[in-house]
Amino acid sequence: MAVAVLLVTLALSATISSQEVFENSTHICQKCTCIDEARFTLDCQNQTFHNTIAEWPKHNVPLLATFSYNNIVHLEILPQSDKVIDLVFSHCNIKSMDNGVFKAVRNVQFVDLSFNALTTEEIGPEKFKGPYNDTQYEPLNVNHLDISYNQIHSLPHNIFEHLKNLRQLNLEGNHFKVLDIPTQTALSSVIYLESLNLANNELTELVGDAIKDLKHLKDINLAYNKLNEVPETLSYVGNTLEFLNLNSNPIFEFTDESFLGVQSIIELTLTNLSRLTYVHANTFSPIERLKILHLHSNINLFSINSEAFGARQGLKEMYLQDNALSTLSYNLTNWLTLDLLNLSGNQFYCTCDIYKIRHDLNQIITRDKDGPVCVDYITGNSKMLYELEEKDCEEEEYEFSYDPIIEKHYFLKKLLLTFINEQKLQLCNTGVVQSDNKFYSLIDYQRGQKVHSRDIFKIGLPYRI
Numbered sequence: 225m226a227v228a229v230l231l232v233t234l235a236l237s238a239t240i241s242s243q244e245v246f247e248n249s250t251h252i253c254q255k256c257t258c259i260d261e262a263r264f265t266l267d268c269q270n271q272t273f274h275n276t277i278a279e280w281p282k283h284n285v286p287l288l289a290t291f292s293y294n295n296i297v298h299l300e301i302l303p304q305s306d307k308v309i310d311l312v313f314s315h316c317n318i319k320s321m322d323n324g325v326f327k328a329v330r331n332v333q334f335v336d337l338s339f340n341a342l343t344t345e346e347i348g349p350e351k352f353k354g355p356y357n358d359t360q361y362e363p364l365n366v367n368h369l370d371i372s373y374n375q376i377h378s379l380p381h382n383i384f385e386h387l388k389n390l391r392q393l394n395l396e397g398n399h400f401k402v403l404d405i406p407t408q409t410a411l412s413s414v415i416y417l418e419s420l421n422l423a424n425n426e427l428t429e430l431v432g433d434a435i436k437d438l439k440h441l442k443d444i445n446l447a448y449n450k451l452n453e454v455p456e457t458l459s460y461v462g463n464t465l466e467f468l469n470l471n472s473n474p475i476f477e478f479t480d481e482s483f484l485g486v487q488s489i490i491e492l493t494l495t496n497l498s499r500l501t502y503v504h505a506n507t508f509s510p511i512e513r514l515k516i517l518h519l520h521s522n523i524n525l526f527s528i529n530s531e532a533f534g535a536r537q538g539l540k541e542m543y544l545q546d547n548a549l550s551t552l553s554y555n556l557t558n559w560l561t562l563d564l565l566n567l568s569g570n571q572f573y574c575t576c577d578i579y580k581i582r583h584d585l586n587q588i589i590t591r592d593k594d595g596p597v598c599v600d601y602i603t604g605n606s607k608m609l610y611e612l613e614e615k616d617c618e619e620e621e622y623e624f625s626y627d628p629i630i631e632k633h634y635f636l637k638k639l640l641l642t643f644i645n646e647q648k649l650q651l652c653n654t655g656v657v658q659s660d661n662k663f664y665s666l667i668d669y670q671r672g673q674k675v676h677s678r679d680i681f682k683i684g685l686p687y688r689i
């Protein structure tokens with residue numbers, strides 16, 4: 225009996241899917257929320273819909289239609305409209321779509337298919353065909369396609385055949401391990417692309433051929449991948465790229481080569497890089513236009529070289545919180561240009577450099593009373609970093625040159641440095657990296673400038689080799 229019922233049910237659902245059943249939309253605004261303003265909003269979230277609606281509610285203005293959180297396993301051809309349309313079908317368990325699913329909404333400009341179960345096989349070019357006009361399929365005007373959080377490992381090479389106008393493409397949270405040749409062909413066909421999100425995949429590199437034809441690319445998100453270094457192929461888009469996100473990758477150092485050729489970046493995001501220990505000299509100098517730097521929550525980042533920035537760079541916002549920094553060189557950057565500086569959650573000593581930095585900062589920043597602390601190395605007491613005064617900096621200063629010491633032990637130290645560089649990943653929790661950091665500080669002092677007594681104390685100790 226149960227089997228019979230099951231069979232009947234199966235037979236029924238088969239007939240249903242072959243006949244293209246639609247949700248009854250006669251009184252759609254009683255089920256869903258409708259707001260008829262400058263833009264008509266149709267919100268049909270959480271309606272237990274299994275199908276596309278039969279007709280749009282009457283609208284004389286652009287339409288935003290949201291169908292998130294329904295259970296539409298197969299997305300059928302959408303009803304006709306000539307108005308500009310934005311469509312959201314996220315979290316709908318969509319596994320497949322009709323060919324030409326958007327062909328009756330020829331002015332669709334935004335399509336969100338995120339958090340579904342689409343695979344490479346289900347996103348061929350025939351899905352995105354526009355209306356047929358006697359001779360050929362007209363292109364769709366979609367400029368934003370979001371297929372993040374599906375099960376896509378490769379793009380069909382001609383997927384964008386009917387989507388030549390694409391400006392923003394979101395591929396986050398899929399199964400890309402490499403950008404294979406079909407994917408490279410697909411990406412290089414959307415020449416107007418401005419924004420590409422590849423975050424949360426499993427990429428170990430960014431193949432140059434995937435991006436080298438994207439002459440308008442402004443924004444690339446590579447966070448949560450498996451990149452060991454900044455992809456040098458980014459220089460292909462170095463004249464246009466303005467936003468770069470490399471968060472949560474296994475990148476372990478930044479050097480003067482990391483950002484070579486990406487001079488136009490304005491905002492750079494480098495957080496949660498748990499293998500990062502040191503930022504070398506001239507790391508950021510090539511990025512002439514840099515204004516906003518998110519270099520925070522890097523739990524092993526002990527030191528930033530005093531020459532990490534270029535002489536003419538003037539940043540607006542610098543986020544350095546929650547690193548493991550113990551010092552910061554006054555020479556690092558021009559502190560006067562900053563509108564925002566976050567130094568919270570580090571392990572700073574109260575050095576003269578910190579006092580001088582605080583002295584230069586503009587008032588908006590120094591007034592932040594919940595601000596970060598530093599530790600007085602003599603007393604061990606914490607002080608509010610932004611309340612340091614000149615007297616905290618007034619102890620005797622000696623004219624010291626470290627050159628002879630450094631010369632004398634140069635060879636040994638070079639050996640040590642080589643050793644540390646090779647070992648620091650394994651040793652990063654044993655304190656050796658701390659000495660590594662201080663070695664670099666010592667190099668900074670090589671120029672024989674005035675050295676503060678407490679700084680001598682600090683850098684002297686680890687170097688009795």
Ligand SMILES: *[C@@H]1O[C@H](CO)[C@@H](O)[C@H](O)[C@H]1NC(C)=O
Pocket residue numbers: 248249250251
């Ligand atoms: C749609 O629902 C309305 C009532 O809401 C009903 O009058 C109409 O017959 C239904 N149409 C179809 C095709 O089932």
Ligand SMILES: *[C@@H]1O[C@H](CO)[C@@H](O)[C@H](O)[C@H]1NC(C)=O
Pocket residue numbers: 269270293
């Ligand atoms: C729809 O359901 C999801 C999951 O149950 C929930 O997170 C979301 O807030 C709901 N949205 C609305 C508008 O009710």
Ligand SMILES: *[C@@H]1O[C@H](CO)[C@@H](O)[C@H](O)[C@H]1NC(C)=O
Pocket residue numbers: 357358359360361362363
């Ligand atoms: C069909 O569309 C193409 C491409 O948009 C266009 O060049 C052509 O003129 C159109 N033909 C007709 C008959 O509308």
Ligand SMILES: *[C@@H]1O[C@H](CO)[C@@H](O)[C@H](O)[C@H]1NC(C)=O
Pocket residue numbers: 472473474496498
């Ligand atoms: C930090 O990155 C690791 C992978 O390197 C990831 O597993 C973790 O979720 C990230 N943490 C945050 C807060 O983003």
Ligand SMILES: *[C@@H]1O[C@H](CO)[C@@H](O)[C@H](O)[C@H]1NC(C)=O
Pocket residue numbers: 530553555668669671673
């Ligand atoms: C900081 O800059 C001054 C002036 O340019 C220079 O004399 C000094 O050596 C620099 N200090 C460090 C630690 O680089």
Ligand SMILES: *[C@@H]1O[C@H](CO)[C@@H](O)[C@H](O)[C@H]1NC(C)=O
Pocket residue numbers: 545546566567568569
């Ligand atoms: C600075 O960082 C701390 C710690 O992450 C955070 O709580 C605070 O909101 C940040 N302040 C600003 C101005 O970004």
